[in-house]
Amino acid sequence: MTVRTLLRNAMLAAAILAPAAQAGTLIIESWRVDDKALWEKVLLPAFEKNHPGIEVKFAPTAPTEYDSSLAARLAGGTAGDLIACRPFDVSLSLYKKGQLEKLDGKAGMQNFPASAMVAWQTDDGKDTFCMPIASVIHGFLYNKKIFKKLNLQPPRTVDEFFAVLDGLKKGGVMPLALGTADQWESSQMVYTNIGPNFWRGEEGRKALIAGKARLTDAPFVEALQFEQRMGSYLPKGASAQTYGDSQNLFSLGRAAIYPAGSWDISYFGQVQGLELGAFPPPVRKLGDPCFISDHMDIGIGINRKSRNKDDAYKFLAWVGSQEFADLYTNRVTGFFSLSNHLIAVRDPVAKQVAEWRNSCASTIRFNAQVLNRGQPSMESELWNVNAQVLNGKLAPKDAAAKLQSGFAKWYKPQQK
Missing domain, CATH: 3.40.190.10 (Periplasmic binding protein-like II)
Known part of the structure; x- marks a missing residue:
């Protein structure tokens, strides 16, 4: 067998195996570098416990570099499967470029009021492209x-x-x-x-x-x-x-x-x-x-070019669950779930602030x-x-x- 044949066979094998390497693994893009330990030690283990076979990796980028580096990775086809979404125009721009999935009607989205969707919708409100997570x-x-x-x-x-x-x-x-x-x-x-x-x-x-x-x-x-x-x-x-x-x-x-x-x-x-x-x-x-x-602070969307959308949607459904809302609200103190789930906020000061929603109108x-x-x-x-x-x-x-x-x-x- 010639060197050329060996090289060609090796390249063919790599091409066959590449998609398999992606199966069962999800990558989350985010700017929240400080939350790395939380995701790795609390949130992801909670998800993986009930979703065996799906591995999730949290891969944050420094906040000042996130927008530009994410845009480059999305354009180049190397971005992660799940995208932490900034509110309003930055994420809207990604959707308009065809880089985020439309999420209307997807599992988990029913757990959020219409008011929570505004930060991640088109101006006419017809398309929603990120699931709300939390506000400040x-x-x-x-x-x-x-x-x-x-x-x-x-x-x-x-x-x-x-x-x-x-x-x-x-x-x-x-x-x-x-x-x-x-x-x-x-x-x-x-x-x-x-x-x-x-x-x-x-x-x-x-x-x-x-x-x-x-x-x-x-x-x-x-x-x-x-x-x-x-x-x-x-x-x-x-x-x-x-x-x-x-x-x-x-x-x-x-x-x-x-x-x-x-x-x-x-x-x-x-x-x-x-x-x-x-x-x-x-x-x-x-x-x-x-x-x-x-103020709506963070949401999560799905990369339209993700090679593992089925598992990405399973993860998204979990982000819309009571379990996630409870964990996120009480582990990321001062960030409040945008979902309809009733959450018992444990930190006394955060609880006091969250209760302002009961007596004051949000904007x-x-x-x-x-x-x-x-x-x-x-x-x-x-x-x-x-x-x-x-x-x-x-x-x-x-x-x-x-x-x-x-x-x-x-x-x-x-x-x-």
Whole structure:
């Protein structure tokens, strides 16, 4: 037998065996590197226990590299079978390119309300391409020991909120663990945290999309005015203070209130001696309806070019189950299942935050859907403008005018 024949036979054998190597093995793509141990030690063993013969591997990519590297792997046909989906436009783009399966009617999808699907649907709502997993909720964390020492109660209204900040200041305690160096906190953990109580959540968000409201309208300006007032309670040198710096200040008990995303509950829950409490964003006055930023964070989809779709759909059905919802909610503290399953949240602070859903209407970050699609980028504008407002460098009305001007440059419904 010649060398050429041997080589040809070897290549033929490899081609025959390649698909077999894929059978029974699923690869999950994700940006959540910190969850690797959770998937490998808790979630995947739970799935594999009742699905013998299906091996699942969690293969995360650094968050800053995920979008670009995943896009390259999908285009090149080397991506995993299951794709962790960011909300809205990033995943919508993948679906439009034909890289994600349509999931309407698939097993497990029936366990999610229509409202949970919005982040992973086409604009007309006809196609759903990722199964929802979890959301994060915004509000405020506070140091119970400091509040008790100064005889302060968690505020319910705007007036009470600033009265508490004054009480902390008079008590010699730094009121807010908040800096503006990284900018994103100014937008996501302040403006789109407190703002929904001014623009009435989904009502205001949808009015912007429809062109029936402007960012210069009173509710959006009032949110910026609230933010401007907050600025006088920031630490000295706040413009150079990073997210990590703020976490340290609060952890050490050197600041009493932390504008938060619920993902921070897990981090602070590990700090010995820190008695953690939470309160929702304040309403204008007692009796007003309340709204919370309950933002869809992560979903999961199926690579249309997966070589093992049958098993991928079995895994997807499990992700839609009560077992997964319970495990994920209670092991990834501060991330709340978007399913209809009744989940007993075990962490006391996370439980308190999850219960806000019972009394307040949920909304999402108002720019997440549609409004980030043009230039200048609404997301980037919000980061910069809100940081300037907090730093006292930009007046609320001027900030609103800048946001609206950038928005109207590219969004036709705002040009009427």
